[in-house]
Amino acid sequence: MIIMKTLLALVAAATISLSVNAQAELPAVDKSPMDISYYPSNYPVLRVQDKASEPCVARVVYSRPKKEGRPIFGELVEFGKLWRLGANEATELEFFKPVTISGKKIPKGRYTLYAIVNEKTWTIILNKETDIWGSFKYSQSKDVLRTDVPVQVLDKAVEYLAMTFEKSNGIPQLVIAWDNIKVALPFNP
Numbered sequence: 001m002i003i004m005k006t007l008l009a010l011v012a013a014a015t016i017s018l019s020v021n022a023q024a025e026l027p028a029v030d031k032s033p034m035d036i037s038y039y040p041s042n043y044p045v046l047r048v049q050d051k052a053s054e055p056c057v058a059r060v061v062y063s064r065p066k067k068e069g070r071p072i073f074g075e076l077v078e079f080g081k082l083w084r085l086g087a088n089e090a091t092e093l094e095f096f097k098p099v100t101i102s103g104k105k106i107p108k109g110r111y112t113l114y115a116i117v118n119e120k121t122w123t124i125i126l127n128k129e130t131d132i133w134g135s136f137k138y139s140q141s142k143d144v145l146r147t148d149v150p151v152q153v154l155d156k157a158v159e160y161l162a163m164t165f166e167k168s169n170g171i172p173q174l175v176i177a178w179d180n181i182k183v184a185l186p187f188n189p
Contacts, residue, residue: 030063030088031065031066031087032063032064032065032066032086032087032088033063033064034061034062034063034064034088034089035061035062035063035064035163036059036060036061036062037059037060037163037164037165038056038058038059038165039056039057039058039059039165039172039174040052040053040054040056040057040165041164041165041166043056043059055096055097056096057095057096057097057099057172057189058093058094058095058096058099058165058172058174058187058189059093059094059096060091060092060093060094060113060163060165060174061091061092061094062085062086062091062092062113062161062163063086063087063088063089063091064086064087064160064161064162065086065087065160065161065178066159066160067157067158067159067160067178067179071179072178072179072181073117073119073179073181074119077117078117079117079118079119080116080117080118081116081117082114082115082116082125082135082138083114083115083116083117083135084112084114084134084135085113085114085115085161085163085176086161087161088133088134089131089132089133089134090112090113090114090130090132090133090134090135091112091113091114091163092110092111092112092113092130093110093111093112093113093126093174094109094110094111095107095108095109095111095187096108097189099187099188099189100187100188101126101145101147101185101186101187101188102145102147104145104147106126106144106145106187110130111126111127111128111130111144112126112127112128112129112130112132112138113125113126113127114127114135114138115176115183118151119151120150120151121148121149121150121151122148122149122151122183123146123147123148124145124146124147124148124149124183124185125143125145125146126143126144126145127139127142127143127144128142128143128144129142147185149183149184149185150183151181151182151183152181152182152183152184153180153181153182154177154180154181154182155180156180157179157180158177158178158179158180158182160178161176161177161178162175162176162177162178163175163176163177168184168186171186171187171188172186172187172188172189173185173186173187174187
């Protein structure tokens, strides 16, 4: 009887061990990690600390590809072609209240953010289709906004694609920087 109980205990332990090991296989770390930025900056932290002085207006969720010595604009990101503004899932910009961009009223909501990159300007696109991977299912008929923004050349290259919100002359803007290029999308809450 003792041998039978010992044998059953060993079989149970082996089964649990196999089950735990099977569940422990997690996917590899993504080469282009997902990131998020808020306007106002650090809004979730400020809110938890009871230091938020204004309500949350916007956030952007995107994957951050790395330069890795590659030429980016004009090569990896081709001039004149649609780009999902990041890697993996299409980048999403969410407004928690209506805003105005380039004189157009944009309703509160979540939008996919694309760009058509050129040497001197980028066409920034807000599109209604969300929760998609890449730009493979992009449909211009679902565009909410297209606006051109000027390209600024940076002195120092940015290794990972970066998106953040900042104010310039009192106007909030989404700043997008990668390689030696920076663009800004101003909006009025």
